[in-house]
Amino acid sequence: xxxxxxxxxxxxxxxxxxxxxxxxxxxxxxxxxxxxxxxxxxxxxxxxxxxxxxxxxxxxxxxxxxxxxxxxxxxxxxxxxxxxxxxxxxxxxxxxxxxxxxxxxxxxxxxxxxxxxxxxxxxxxxxxxxxxxxxxxxxxxxxxxxxxxxxxxxxxxxxxxxxxxxxxxxxxxxxxxxxxxxxxxxxxxxxxxxxxxxxxxxxxxxxxxxxxxxxxxxxxxxxxxxxxxxxxxxxxxxxxxxxxxxxxxxxxxxxxxxxxxxxxxxxxxxxxxxxxxxxxxxxxxxxxxxxxxxxxxxxxxxxxxxxxxxxxxxxxxxxxxxx
Ligand code: BDR
Ligand code: CA
Numbered sequence: 237x238x239x240x241x242x243x244x245x246x247x248x249x250x251x252x253x254x255x256x257x258x259x260x261x262x263x264x265x266x267x268x269x270x271x272x273x274x275x276x277x278x279x280x281x282x283x284x285x286x287x288x289x290x291x292x293x294x295x296x297x298x299x300x301x302x303x304x305x306x307x308x309x310x311x312x313x314x315x316x317x318x319x320x321x322x323x324x325x326x327x328x329x330x331x332x333x334x335x336x337x338x339x340x341x342x343x344x345x346x347x348x349x350x351x352x353x354x355x356x357x358x359x360x361x362x363x364x365x366x367x368x369x370x371x372x373x374x375x376x377x378x379x380x381x382x383x384x385x386x387x388x389x390x391x392x393x394x395x396x397x398x399x400x401x402x403x404x405x406x407x408x409x410x411x412x413x414x415x416x417x418x419x420x421x422x423x424x425x426x427x428x429x430x431x432x433x434x435x436x437x438x439x440x441x442x443x444x445x446x447x448x449x450x451x452x453x454x455x456x457x458x459x460x461x462x463x464x465x466x467x468x469x470x471x472x473x474x475x476x477x478x479x480x481x482x483x484x485x486x487x488x489x490x491x492x493x494x495x496x497x498x499x500x501x502x503x504x505x506x507x508x509x510x511x512x513x514x515x516x517x518x519x520x521x522x523x524x525x526x527x528x529x530x531x532x533x534x535x536x537x538x539x540x541x542x543x544x545x546x547x548x549x550x551x552x553x554x555x556x557x558x559x
Contacts, residue, residue, distance in 0.1 A: 237262040238479060241341055243299070244472065245271030245357030246281040247315055248322070248455040252473040252551070253356050254282065255444060258291045259554050260480045264344055264351065265295045271357035271401055272311045275301040276498055277286030278357075281320040285326035289448050289558055292330045299337030299361035303318040303402035314458045315441055322454025323386060340537055341365040345372045351427040352479060353414075356472035358398050361472075363405035365370035366412045370385040380475035381409075383551035384492065386538045390463070395503030396421045396541040399494065407494040408506075416491060419478065420505060424471035424487065427547060431456060433467075437555060444558030448551075460508025470551075475549050478539065484550070487542040489534035502529035 239262045244250040250272070257263050266286070268279040279298045286292055300394065302308030315321065333340070342365050345351050353376050354360050366372050366373045383398035390399040399406045410416055429452055437449035454467035478485045490509035499512065508531040 239348060239350060240352045240354050241265050241344060241354045242480065243267045243269060243271070243275070243337070243353065243357060243361050243379040244282065245269050245278045246285060246320060246452045247272040247357070247472065248320065248468070249470045249472040250356050251281070251285050251320065252448065252470050252475045253354070254285050255289065255448065256473055256480060256554055257284070257354065258289060258294055259557060263294050264348065265297055265340055267297045267299050267361055269299045269337070269357045270302040270308050271398065273314045274310070275299070275319055276416065277319040279332050279416065279454055280328060283330050283332065284320070284325040287328055287330060288443055290315070291307060296332045296338040297335055298332045300364065300403070303358060303405060304364070305404045306402060309401050312457070313462050314474060314502070315473035323450035335427070337361045338364045338368065339503040342369045342372060345348065345375045347523060352377045352379045352436055354475055354479070355381045355383070357476065359409045360402045363528040366408060366414070370412070373414040378415040378417060380417040380419070380479055382419045382424060382472045382475050384386050384418050385422045386420040386507045386540060387507055389420045389504065390419040392493070392500070394498070396429050396505070399505055400503035403494050403496050407496060410492055410494055410535060416492065417475065417478065417487065418505070418536050418540070419471070419474040419485070419539045421471070423542055424469050426542040426544055427470050427474055428465065428467040428492065429456070429470055430467040433548070436552065440515050440552065440555050442555060442558045448555055451467065472542040473551070474542065477550055480548060481546070484543050484547055485539045487537040487539040490538045491532045491534050492536040492538065508532070509538065536552040
Protein backbone atom coordinates (compact mmCIF):
# COMPACT_ATOMS: atom_id res chain seq x y z
CA UNK A 237 0.00 0.00 0.00
CA UNK A 238 1.19 3.50 -0.79
CA UNK A 239 2.24 5.52 2.23
CA UNK A 240 0.48 8.86 2.45
CA UNK A 241 -0.18 11.83 4.69
CA UNK A 242 -3.59 13.41 4.10
CA UNK A 243 -3.77 17.14 4.88
CA UNK A 244 -7.40 18.26 4.85
CA UNK A 245 -10.16 20.58 6.12
CA UNK A 246 -13.29 18.40 6.42
CA UNK A 247 -15.58 19.49 4.78
CA UNK A 248 -18.08 17.17 3.07
CA UNK A 249 -15.88 16.25 0.11
CA UNK A 250 -12.83 15.94 2.39
CA UNK A 251 -14.83 13.31 4.28
CA UNK A 252 -15.07 11.26 1.08
CA UNK A 253 -11.32 11.70 0.57
CA UNK A 254 -10.80 10.22 4.04
CA UNK A 255 -13.14 7.29 3.32
CA UNK A 256 -11.21 6.35 0.20
CA UNK A 257 -7.77 6.96 1.67
CA UNK A 258 -8.02 5.00 4.89
CA UNK A 259 -9.28 1.89 3.12
CA UNK A 260 -6.94 1.81 0.12
CA UNK A 261 -3.78 3.58 1.25
CA UNK A 262 -1.39 3.36 4.17
CA UNK A 263 -2.42 6.61 5.88
CA UNK A 264 0.45 7.50 8.22
CA UNK A 265 -1.53 10.41 9.61
CA UNK A 266 -4.28 12.90 8.90
CA UNK A 267 -3.31 16.54 9.37
CA UNK A 268 -5.81 19.37 9.49
CA UNK A 269 -5.81 22.96 8.35
CA UNK A 270 -8.26 25.81 8.84
CA UNK A 271 -10.11 26.28 5.55
CA UNK A 272 -13.70 25.20 5.03
CA UNK A 273 -14.22 25.93 8.73
CA UNK A 274 -12.14 26.76 11.80
CA UNK A 275 -9.24 24.50 12.72
CA UNK A 276 -11.09 23.36 15.82
CA UNK A 277 -14.10 22.21 13.81
CA UNK A 278 -12.27 20.59 10.90
CA UNK A 279 -10.12 18.64 13.37
CA UNK A 280 -13.18 17.49 15.27
CA UNK A 281 -14.80 16.51 11.98
CA UNK A 282 -11.81 14.39 10.96
CA UNK A 283 -12.01 12.56 14.29
CA UNK A 284 -15.75 12.00 13.94
CA UNK A 285 -15.33 10.50 10.47
CA UNK A 286 -12.60 8.11 11.65
CA UNK A 287 -14.88 6.94 14.45
CA UNK A 288 -17.71 6.12 12.04
CA UNK A 289 -15.25 4.20 9.87
CA UNK A 290 -13.80 2.33 12.88
CA UNK A 291 -10.36 3.63 11.93
CA UNK A 292 -9.49 5.24 15.23
CA UNK A 293 -5.91 3.97 15.05
CA UNK A 294 -5.06 6.59 12.43
CA UNK A 295 -3.48 9.58 14.19
CA UNK A 296 -4.82 13.09 13.61
CA UNK A 297 -2.65 16.19 14.01
CA UNK A 298 -4.00 19.74 14.03
CA UNK A 299 -2.06 22.28 12.00
CA UNK A 300 -2.41 25.98 11.32
CA UNK A 301 -5.56 27.93 12.05
CA UNK A 302 -5.28 29.80 8.78
CA UNK A 303 -2.89 31.26 6.21
CA UNK A 304 0.39 32.93 7.18
CA UNK A 305 -0.25 36.13 5.23
CA UNK A 306 -3.89 36.49 4.23
CA UNK A 307 -6.86 36.36 6.64
CA UNK A 308 -8.73 33.03 6.76
CA UNK A 309 -11.73 32.70 4.44
CA UNK A 310 -14.16 29.87 5.28
CA UNK A 311 -17.01 28.31 3.31
CA UNK A 312 -20.09 27.94 5.57
CA UNK A 313 -22.41 28.45 2.61
CA UNK A 314 -21.30 25.03 1.32
CA UNK A 315 -20.37 23.09 4.45
CA UNK A 316 -22.56 24.70 7.12
CA UNK A 317 -21.55 26.25 10.45
CA UNK A 318 -19.82 23.11 11.74
CA UNK A 319 -17.96 22.48 8.46
CA UNK A 320 -19.81 19.15 8.26
CA UNK A 321 -23.50 19.96 8.60
CA UNK A 322 -26.05 17.28 7.75
CA UNK A 323 -25.21 14.01 9.49
CA UNK A 324 -25.89 13.85 13.20
CA UNK A 325 -22.55 12.65 14.55
CA UNK A 326 -21.69 12.33 18.25
CA UNK A 327 -18.81 14.29 19.79
CA UNK A 328 -15.68 12.26 19.08
CA UNK A 329 -14.19 10.18 21.87
CA UNK A 330 -10.75 10.12 20.30
CA UNK A 331 -8.54 13.18 20.39
CA UNK A 332 -6.00 14.78 18.10
CA UNK A 333 -2.35 14.15 19.00
CA UNK A 334 -0.47 16.92 20.81
CA UNK A 335 2.18 17.27 18.08
CA UNK A 336 1.65 20.05 15.54
CA UNK A 337 0.77 18.88 12.01
CA UNK A 338 3.81 20.60 10.51
CA UNK A 339 6.18 18.82 12.91
CA UNK A 340 4.49 15.52 12.07
CA UNK A 341 4.84 16.11 8.33
CA UNK A 342 8.53 17.05 8.60
CA UNK A 343 9.45 14.16 10.91
CA UNK A 344 7.51 11.59 8.93
CA UNK A 345 8.81 12.58 5.52
CA UNK A 346 12.39 12.86 6.76
CA UNK A 347 12.28 9.43 8.42
CA UNK A 348 10.19 7.43 5.96
CA UNK A 349 10.95 6.70 2.30
CA UNK A 350 8.47 7.36 -0.48
CA UNK A 351 5.76 9.23 1.38
CA UNK A 352 3.15 10.73 -0.94
CA UNK A 353 1.52 13.93 0.31
CA UNK A 354 -2.14 14.63 -0.34
CA UNK A 355 -3.66 18.05 0.28
CA UNK A 356 -7.38 18.74 0.01
CA UNK A 357 -7.41 22.10 1.77
CA UNK A 358 -5.32 25.29 1.64
CA UNK A 359 -1.61 24.45 1.35
CA UNK A 360 -0.46 26.28 4.50
CA UNK A 361 0.78 23.26 6.48
CA UNK A 362 2.65 21.76 3.53
CA UNK A 363 4.25 25.08 2.60
CA UNK A 364 5.36 25.64 6.17
CA UNK A 365 6.86 22.14 6.34
CA UNK A 366 8.84 22.80 3.15
CA UNK A 367 9.94 26.24 4.33
CA UNK A 368 11.20 24.89 7.63
CA UNK A 369 12.80 21.79 6.09
CA UNK A 370 13.38 22.18 2.33
CA UNK A 371 14.49 18.54 2.09
CA UNK A 372 10.82 17.59 2.55
CA UNK A 373 10.35 18.54 -1.11
CA UNK A 374 13.16 16.15 -2.13
CA UNK A 375 12.27 13.32 0.22
CA UNK A 376 8.51 13.20 -0.42
CA UNK A 377 7.59 11.18 -3.45
CA UNK A 378 5.14 13.71 -4.86
CA UNK A 379 2.06 15.65 -3.87
CA UNK A 380 -1.54 15.21 -5.06
CA UNK A 381 -3.73 18.19 -4.47
CA UNK A 382 -7.30 19.27 -4.93
CA UNK A 383 -6.88 22.89 -5.82
CA UNK A 384 -6.52 25.34 -8.64
CA UNK A 385 -7.79 24.91 -12.16
CA UNK A 386 -6.48 24.43 -15.67
CA UNK A 387 -9.41 26.57 -16.83
CA UNK A 388 -11.63 28.81 -14.68
CA UNK A 389 -12.05 29.14 -10.92
CA UNK A 390 -14.96 28.70 -8.53
CA UNK A 391 -14.35 31.17 -5.70
CA UNK A 392 -13.56 33.92 -8.18
CA UNK A 393 -13.63 33.74 -11.97
CA UNK A 394 -9.90 33.00 -11.87
CA UNK A 395 -9.27 31.23 -8.56
CA UNK A 396 -10.34 28.01 -6.92
CA UNK A 397 -11.09 28.11 -3.15
CA UNK A 398 -8.12 26.17 -1.71
CA UNK A 399 -5.56 28.21 -3.65
CA UNK A 400 -7.50 31.45 -3.14
CA UNK A 401 -7.40 31.01 0.65
CA UNK A 402 -3.60 30.81 0.79
CA UNK A 403 -1.94 31.68 -2.52
CA UNK A 404 1.42 32.38 -0.84
CA UNK A 405 1.48 28.81 0.47
CA UNK A 406 0.51 27.43 -2.94
CA UNK A 407 3.30 29.48 -4.53
CA UNK A 408 5.79 27.92 -2.11
CA UNK A 409 4.64 24.37 -2.88
CA UNK A 410 4.48 24.73 -6.67
CA UNK A 411 7.97 26.25 -6.69
CA UNK A 412 9.55 23.75 -4.30
CA UNK A 413 10.69 21.13 -6.78
CA UNK A 414 8.06 18.67 -5.55
CA UNK A 415 6.00 17.26 -8.43
CA UNK A 416 2.43 18.52 -8.04
CA UNK A 417 -0.41 16.35 -9.35
CA UNK A 418 -3.15 18.92 -9.59
CA UNK A 419 -6.83 17.99 -9.53
CA UNK A 420 -8.26 21.38 -10.29
CA UNK A 421 -11.85 22.47 -10.41
CA UNK A 422 -11.87 21.79 -14.18
CA UNK A 423 -11.46 18.10 -13.31
CA UNK A 424 -13.58 17.88 -10.18
CA UNK A 425 -16.58 19.44 -11.94
CA UNK A 426 -16.71 16.13 -13.83
CA UNK A 427 -17.30 14.38 -10.50
CA UNK A 428 -20.90 15.44 -9.95
CA UNK A 429 -23.14 13.34 -7.70
CA UNK A 430 -26.93 13.60 -7.58
CA UNK A 431 -29.78 12.24 -5.43
CA UNK A 432 -29.63 9.02 -7.50
CA UNK A 433 -26.13 8.39 -6.18
CA UNK A 434 -27.31 9.22 -2.69
CA UNK A 435 -30.08 6.63 -3.03
CA UNK A 436 -27.50 3.99 -4.01
CA UNK A 437 -25.46 4.83 -0.91
CA UNK A 438 -28.60 4.29 1.19
CA UNK A 439 -29.16 0.91 -0.49
CA UNK A 440 -25.61 -0.17 0.38
CA UNK A 441 -26.62 0.43 3.99
CA UNK A 442 -23.29 0.20 5.81
CA UNK A 443 -22.53 2.81 8.51
CA UNK A 444 -20.07 4.43 6.13
CA UNK A 445 -22.56 4.43 3.25
CA UNK A 446 -25.23 6.02 5.45
CA UNK A 447 -22.76 8.71 6.46
CA UNK A 448 -21.92 9.22 2.78
CA UNK A 449 -25.62 9.58 1.97
CA UNK A 450 -26.21 12.13 4.75
CA UNK A 451 -23.17 14.12 3.72
CA UNK A 452 -24.17 14.06 0.09
CA UNK A 453 -27.73 15.13 0.83
CA UNK A 454 -26.54 18.29 2.58
CA UNK A 455 -23.81 18.98 0.02
CA UNK A 456 -26.16 18.62 -2.95
CA UNK A 457 -28.53 21.06 -1.25
CA UNK A 458 -25.87 23.73 -0.76
CA UNK A 459 -24.24 23.19 -4.16
CA UNK A 460 -27.56 23.49 -5.96
CA UNK A 461 -28.76 26.52 -4.04
CA UNK A 462 -25.47 28.45 -3.88
CA UNK A 463 -23.70 27.49 -7.11
CA UNK A 464 -26.72 26.47 -9.20
CA UNK A 465 -25.08 23.16 -9.96
CA UNK A 466 -27.03 20.02 -10.87
CA UNK A 467 -25.46 18.06 -8.00
CA UNK A 468 -22.47 18.08 -5.66
CA UNK A 469 -18.87 17.85 -6.79
CA UNK A 470 -16.79 15.47 -4.67
CA UNK A 471 -13.70 17.55 -5.35
CA UNK A 472 -11.45 16.13 -2.68
CA UNK A 473 -12.16 12.50 -3.42
CA UNK A 474 -10.58 12.94 -6.87
CA UNK A 475 -6.87 13.21 -5.98
CA UNK A 476 -7.22 10.23 -3.63
CA UNK A 477 -8.94 8.16 -6.31
CA UNK A 478 -6.14 9.16 -8.69
CA UNK A 479 -3.50 7.70 -6.38
CA UNK A 480 -5.51 4.54 -5.82
CA UNK A 481 -6.06 3.99 -9.54
CA UNK A 482 -3.98 6.22 -11.84
CA UNK A 483 -6.10 5.12 -14.82
CA UNK A 484 -9.10 7.04 -13.51
CA UNK A 485 -7.61 10.38 -14.51
CA UNK A 486 -5.90 11.67 -17.61
CA UNK A 487 -3.37 14.40 -16.96
CA UNK A 488 -0.70 16.20 -18.92
CA UNK A 489 2.60 17.74 -17.83
CA UNK A 490 2.58 21.49 -17.56
CA UNK A 491 4.24 24.37 -15.75
CA UNK A 492 1.93 25.89 -13.16
CA UNK A 493 2.54 29.09 -11.25
CA UNK A 494 0.44 31.00 -8.78
CA UNK A 495 -0.77 34.56 -9.29
CA UNK A 496 -0.18 36.51 -6.07
CA UNK A 497 -0.83 40.09 -7.09
CA UNK A 498 -3.58 40.38 -9.68
CA UNK A 499 -6.53 42.60 -8.84
CA UNK A 500 -8.88 40.07 -10.45
CA UNK A 501 -6.63 37.02 -10.55
CA UNK A 502 -5.05 36.55 -7.09
CA UNK A 503 -4.91 32.82 -6.39
CA UNK A 504 -5.14 31.80 -10.05
CA UNK A 505 -3.13 28.77 -11.14
CA UNK A 506 -1.48 29.96 -14.34
CA UNK A 507 -1.06 26.79 -16.39
CA UNK A 508 1.39 26.74 -19.25
CA UNK A 509 0.57 23.86 -21.57
CA UNK A 510 1.12 25.69 -24.80
CA UNK A 511 3.54 22.95 -25.87
CA UNK A 512 0.55 20.63 -26.08
CA UNK A 513 -1.71 23.04 -27.86
CA UNK A 514 -4.02 21.59 -30.48
CA UNK A 515 -6.96 23.23 -32.16
CA UNK A 516 -9.31 22.16 -29.36
CA UNK A 517 -7.18 21.75 -26.20
CA UNK A 518 -9.18 19.25 -24.20
CA UNK A 519 -9.65 16.92 -27.14
CA UNK A 520 -6.41 17.34 -29.00
CA UNK A 521 -4.04 17.44 -26.06
CA UNK A 522 -3.41 13.74 -26.03
CA UNK A 523 -2.76 13.57 -29.75
CA UNK A 524 -0.31 16.43 -30.02
CA UNK A 525 2.16 15.93 -27.21
CA UNK A 526 5.17 16.27 -29.46
CA UNK A 527 6.00 19.96 -29.47
CA UNK A 528 8.85 21.30 -27.33
CA UNK A 529 7.84 23.03 -24.08
CA UNK A 530 7.77 26.79 -24.65
CA UNK A 531 7.97 28.09 -21.13
CA UNK A 532 9.57 26.71 -18.01
CA UNK A 533 9.99 22.96 -17.53
CA UNK A 534 6.87 21.21 -16.21
CA UNK A 535 6.52 21.16 -12.41
CA UNK A 536 3.09 19.56 -12.44
CA UNK A 537 0.63 17.15 -13.96
CA UNK A 538 -2.61 18.96 -14.63
CA UNK A 539 -5.62 16.64 -14.50
CA UNK A 540 -8.01 17.02 -17.42
CA UNK A 541 -10.34 14.06 -17.69
CA UNK A 542 -12.04 11.84 -15.11
CA UNK A 543 -13.48 8.40 -15.80
CA UNK A 544 -16.55 9.13 -13.65
CA UNK A 545 -18.14 5.71 -14.03
CA UNK A 546 -15.08 3.90 -12.77
CA UNK A 547 -14.67 6.48 -10.03
CA UNK A 548 -18.20 5.67 -8.82
CA UNK A 549 -17.47 1.93 -8.96
CA UNK A 550 -14.49 2.53 -6.68
CA UNK A 551 -16.59 4.60 -4.29
CA UNK A 552 -19.48 2.09 -4.10
CA UNK A 553 -17.04 -0.76 -3.54
CA UNK A 554 -15.29 1.19 -0.81
CA UNK A 555 -18.52 1.97 1.03
CA UNK A 556 -19.59 -1.69 0.83
CA UNK A 557 -16.32 -2.80 2.41
CA UNK A 558 -16.84 -0.76 5.59
CA UNK A 559 -19.09 -1.90 8.43
C1 BDR B 1 -12.44 22.90 -2.46
O1 BDR B 1 -12.95 23.88 -1.58
C2 BDR B 1 -13.51 23.28 -0.43
O2 BDR B 1 -14.71 23.90 -0.08
C3 BDR B 1 -13.68 21.82 -0.77
O3 BDR B 1 -13.55 21.02 0.39
C4 BDR B 1 -12.61 21.56 -1.77
O4 BDR B 1 -11.40 21.19 -1.16
C5 BDR B 1 -13.16 23.04 -3.79
O5 BDR B 1 -12.89 24.27 -4.36
CA1 CA C 1 -11.31 20.54 1.19
